[in-house]
Amino acid sequence: MKLYYTPGACSLSPHIVLEESGLPFELEKVDLQLKETESGHDFYLVNTKGSVPALELDDGQILTEGAVIVQYLADQVPEKGLMPLPGTMARYRAMEWLNYIATELQKSFTPIFNPAYAACREEAKKNLLRQFDYVDRQLGKNRYVTGEQFTVVDAYLFTIASWIGVAGLETAQWKALSAYRENVAQRPAVRRAMISEGLIQG
Numbered sequence: 001m002k003l004y005y006t007p008g009a010c011s012l013s014p015h016i017v018l019e020e021s022g023l024p025f026e027l028e029k030v031d032l033q034l035k036e037t038e039s040g041h042d043f044y045l046v047n048t049k050g051s052v053p054a055l056e057l058d059d060g061q062i063l064t065e066g067a068v069i070v071q072y073l074a075d076q077v078p079e080k081g082l083m084p085l086p087g088t089m090a091r092y093r094a095m096e097w098l099n100y101i102a103t104e105l106q107k108s109f110t111p112i113f114n115p116a117y118a119a120c121r122e123e124a125k126k127n128l129l130r131q132f133d134y135v136d137r138q139l140g141k142n143r144y145v146t147g148e149q150f151t152v153v154d155a156y157l158f159t160i161a162s163w164i165g166v167a168g169l170e171t172a173q174w175k176a177l178s179a180y181r182e183n184v185a186q187r188p189a190v191r192r193a194m195i196s197e198g199l200i201q202g
């Protein structure tokens with residue numbers, strides 16, 4: 001498999017999951033401004049949406065949408081417990097989180113990063129404060145989002161929460177979230193992914 005990624009972008013989530021899975025994989029960096037891959041290919045030919053993450057499967061298919069890619073990866077290695085088994089209520093609870101992170105948390109950052117939406121920036125910050133207040137209240141009960149077991153939900157939440165500082169939001173009020181981020185950051189697989197993307201030093 002090959003993961004198309006951009007350092008520090010939402011593609012860090014499937015990158016962490018690949019590291020956690022133990023599955024063999026390759027990486028190819030994407031310049032999102034130029035829409036060009038590291039090897040000089042037009043990224044639109046890989047993913048017509050032009051966004052990362054995109055996962056090239058061993059049969060050549062391209063799978064997109066981060067919340068789906070991480071579930072695909074987790075289902076390749078069910079023994080790792082990276083996602084509850086399909087059909088269980090626990091699976092739907094984990095999917096409920098993935099959907100919330102993708103459609104609410106991640107999208108609230110758009111006006112922060114995209115100058116075209118600069119006029120909505122203050123409104124977006126208010127949204128993010130409300131949303132991370134909710135996340136903070138949910139954390140602290142357990143070691144990870146859905147319980148004592150690390151799942152793909154944690155890879156995704158950790159990735160999106162890493163943008164809080166970039167958005168200039170004060171994190172001191174979110175004690176449970178801060179402790180959670182520190183805890184996840186120490187996982188060897190998370191460190192490997194971050195070192196490989198040049199986000200931290202080895």
Ligand SMILES: N[C@@H](CCC(=O)N[C@@H](CS)C(=O)NCC(=O)O)C(=O)O
Nearest residue numbers: 009010032050051052053065066102
């Ligand atoms: N719906 C996609 C959105 C992915 C997305 O927004 N990726 C960003 C990076 S975090 C991106 O590639 N932006 C550049 C673009 O869409 O042109 C998903 O959830 O995977």
